[in-house]
Amino acid sequence: MTNRATSAASECALGARAVYSQKFQRNPLRTREQERVRRACFAIIGLGGTGGYMLESLLRMGAERFMVFEDDRTALSDFNRQILAVDKNIDRLKTDSARSRADMINAFAHLVIKGRFTKGSKLTEADIVLDGSDNIETKHLAAGKARTASLPYVFCSAQGTRGIVTVFNDYPFRKAFQLPNSKSSALGLERYRKCASIICPAAMIAGSLAASQAVNALLKKPHTKAPQAIFFDLARENPFWRAELG
Numbered sequence: 313m314t315n316r317a318t319s320a321a322s323e324c325a326l327g328a329r330a331v332y333s334q335k336f337q338r339n340p341l342r343t344r345e346q347e348r349v350r351r352a353c354f355a356i357i358g359l360g361g362t363g364g365y366m367l368e369s370l371l372r373m374g375a376e377r378f379m380v381f382e383d384d385r386t387a388l389s390d391f392n393r394q395i396l397a398v399d400k401n402i403d404r405l406k407t408d409s410a411r412s413r414a415d416m417i418n419a420f421a422h423l424v425i426k427g428r429f430t431k432g433s434k435l436t437e438a439d440i441v442l443d444g445s446d447n448i449e450t451k452h453l454a455a456g457k458a459r460t461a462s463l464p465y466v467f468c469s470a471q472g473t474r475g476i477v478t479v480f481n482d483y484p485f486r487k488a489f490q491l492p493n494s495k496s497s498a499l500g501l502e503r504y505r506k507c508a509s510i511i512c513p514a515a516m517i518a519g520s521l522a523a524s525q526a527v528n529a530l531l532k533k534p535h536t537k538a539p540q541a542i543f544f545d546l547a548r549e550n551p552f553w554r555a556e557l558g
Contacts, residue, residue: 341531349527351376352440352530353379355438356381357441359396361446361470361510366442367380379424380407381426442522459482471509475517
């Protein structure tokens with residue numbers, strides 16, 4: 313590369329850093345903390361009701377590296393709660409919509425698409441895992457893989473007007489949700505299989521809380537750790553409280 317080309321590349325890099333700094337200067341983070349968020353790789357499982365708001369919140373906190381596990385397409389039934397559900401995205405892969413959304417916020421954000429989260433999925437590049445999946449089997453699988461990889465696992469769930477968020481490190485996921493120890497079919501999870509209705513604010517709050525807890529965990533700031541969890545119910549007069557799982 314010529315000296316002129318090298319200089320141009322350096323000026324471009326300086327310009328990108330200046331734009332990044334201006335975009336996210338109002339985040340209440342020290343410079344080194346903001347850089348940690350920018351460089352960290354966030355694995356997000358699911359881009360639906362909660363997962364879409366996880367991605368949105370992390371992008372606006374300055375995150376640029378993501379592993380995304382999703383293989384679904386946007387449907388009309390998603391419109392009541394999902395940030396990626398707009399008319400132009402109907403029947404479009406949610407991962408493609410997520411890339412477009414990320415590019416509109418920060419052109420330097422990079423999403424690595426991994427498809428559906430399965431037993432063969434790997435978390436080797438991730439620094440932390442956020443779970444926006446909508447079924448207990450996937451959550452149980454993701455929590456186990458995160459624990460094996462020694463990664464913080466951010467549990468997030470919302471339905472109706474309610475939600476739960478916490479961060480797992482060493483506490484057993486199975487114990488937290490009183491799952492049976494037997495390896496029988498479906499792990500005895502039938503009672504969790506309900507297709508529930510939900511209002512958008514519940515999904516939005518749960519996903520945003522999960523993102524903030526993830527950043528706090530990444531930066532080693534105070535955050536909720538399992539078996540303690542943050543609970544909320546938007547139909548209550550006092551909607552937020554903290555309690556123990558399991």
